[in-house]
Amino acid sequence: MAVAKRNLENMYDKAIRKPLVKRTRIKIVRNSSRVITRAHVTDIARIPKIIGRVLQLTEGDAEDLLHHINLHFIGRHKNIDDIFKRNFSRVSQYIAREAIVSPTKELLIGAFFTMEYSVESAALFNPSIVPHPNQDDLPEGSIRFIMSLRATGEGHISSIVFRSGIIKADRTFLINPVSEFVDTPRIRHDQSYDRHLFELKLKSMNAWNETSVRVFENLADTFSINELKSQIAVVQMDTEEPFETEAIKNINWLADSNYFIKFDKNHDISEHVIFPISENESRGIEDARFVTFFDENGSVTYYATYTAYNGVSILPQLLKTKDFVNFDIITLNGKAVQNKGMALFPRKINGKYAMLSRIDGENNYIMFSDHLHFWDEAILLQEPSLPWEFFQIGNCGSPLEINEGWLVLTHGVGAMRQYFIGAILLDLDDPTKVIARLEEPLLTPNEEEREGYVPNVVYSCGALIHNNILVVPYAMSDITSGIATVSISDLIACMKPVAESENEVI
Incomplete structure (x- = not known):
């Protein structure tokens, strides 16, 4: 940490500088002709x-x-x-x-x-970007990517759609043609639930009681949805021992909220639409933050945290996929699973999963857990301290690992509800410590970007780094999306080191 800190101090010249951000001419716009049934x-x-x-x-x-x-x-x-x-x-x-x-x-x-x-008739916004699982047959220095976006249609129901493309060695972008067809996935009934994990989630919900025990006592260590429903029916038809209706309701809710879907593997990824299925996401799936997660054994899994909305309340959830064809939809449980904007780190830190969050709707927090599905404690990471973030702050996607630390894009809300994109740097070994930050926003809505469904907003759900360039897909006023780039070295040089005590600026 000390070496990285000295490097930052040497690069920072005490005058407030802004990194050179280049906005590409790419505009990812809504297309009302793309319809699902x-x-x-x-x-x-x-x-x-x-x-x-x-x-x-x-x-x-x-x-x-x-x-x-x-x-x-x-x-x-x-x-x-x-x-x-x-x-x-x-x-x-x-x-x-x-x-x-x-x-x-x-x-x-x-x-x-x-x-x-x-699905896209109202807006196409809040993108995130990750490397494509398939990097075969590419020119040297190029990378293939997948971009997810929040699509909003009639009734303001949000879903997740995808685009793909290539970033070439010369830092130009090729966005693949978008299919005229779109399709929703099929629910997979061949997948099994883990009994121990299911019981843990019920206990986390304070929904484990005598009725729950009766439902699960005759189920195997893994069970199908049909086996669960059959066992529920057995309990309900037992005339000698009454059951608790609320317990059955909680079991059904948990099963419906943890499900498995599959797309046709022969379809282009631009045809995939993850549309709300369960009751708790019936009014929208919002702001998926995708991350390429590297397990300790070297295997790669793509996760995305998102916000499920049922018209009344919100619930953070998790997507899991290896191939962007098969997806597991998973509930997140625990006392710290609150509010919007959770973003998973791309690997474990000191043997624990780590995630950014904003549990109080105002400040940035960090959480650690032994189990990916359960989050019980949050540590305050950052409070609003600059005028352009006085109203509230949050993250703009999962942290990116670089030599100097964990690079985190943030969003700040200032006067007139104007949204900005900023950046902070966390210590690699102890990401509870902010070691540097931008004093001025990285992205501010320009005149073209400030007009839209929600004016004066730039926002991202995740970036990637390629050839020392930070690639930031971002939404413009909740209606369309673009891509900006900035040199990592220039960005780091413009960040101001932060003292360990109360984030005091050096």
Whole structure:
């Protein structure tokens, strides 16, 4: 730490300097024509009526109507028949047993209970960026990347979408063409839950009691969702011993909130949309902060913390993937899992997982844990101290490891709710210590960037470093996104060393 500190002091010339930030001409804009399908199931009382109207059609009229629907929609979705079949199955229980339903009318009924949803119609913002799992067949000095973005559509429901591209050796960017198709994943029912971990999460929720014990006592060390539901049914049907309804509700909630999804591996990553599935994220999946995590055995896993929103409350959650095709969605538990803006460090520190957070909505905190899913204590890391962050501060994604320390992009909120992007440097061995910071913002909204859905905002959910250049994808006023770059050496030279005592500036 002492050597790194002296290097910083030698480079800093006591005058406030701003690093040279270059904004690229790239603009990642919303595209309202990119649509997914959603089930469009109305009130239960209306479902049989709608089905009945379809069944009254002659077979010829049904074929004509289905042909007309396909004419307008088959070119917008790769698997329209499968979509109609899935949504038919959602309402098939309302069809009388004696009714004869032809394959044509099954598809037609499914079509009436299907709707399109434009995931990007309102905004495309708050990006993060990580190296692509596949770095094969690239020119020397280039890197392939994946960028995640928060997409917002009708009703301000947020989801996660992706872009990909290449950063060339000359620091130019190639953004891959975006597919005209988008698709949501399928829930994987072949995955198993870990009984011990499930029980720990229930106990963390103060939801472990006699009813919970009865549900789990006959389950194996790993169990499927169907095995869990069967055991819940056994407990509910036991007439001799009553059960606690709230306990069953908590078990179901936890199972629904920890689930597994899979995309078609043959689809381009720009076609992947992670759309809300569970109840606690029903109103949006917000601000995914992706990180390339290196385990102690050298294996790589991609994690992303995000905020689940149900219209009333928020809940920090975790995404896990190896390939951006299969994803595990995981609840984060513990007393310190509060508020927004959690960002995982890319490796363990002194044998523990580490994560940045903002549990009080105002200050930056750091947390450590023996288990990735459980976070119980937070340590105050940084309070607002500069005018451009007087209102509140937070992180702009996971820390980046460099020789001088852990580089953390921050966001500060100043007067008139203007958002800025700044930077601090944490000690490599003890990241509870801030050893340097920028006195002036790294990025300030310019005249073009300050106009949008939420004015006067620049914001990022994660950057990467390539060839000594910091690559910062960032949102512009919550409506569109761009990319900026800055030299790491220039950035470090402009940071002001911070004394150990109360962050006193040297």
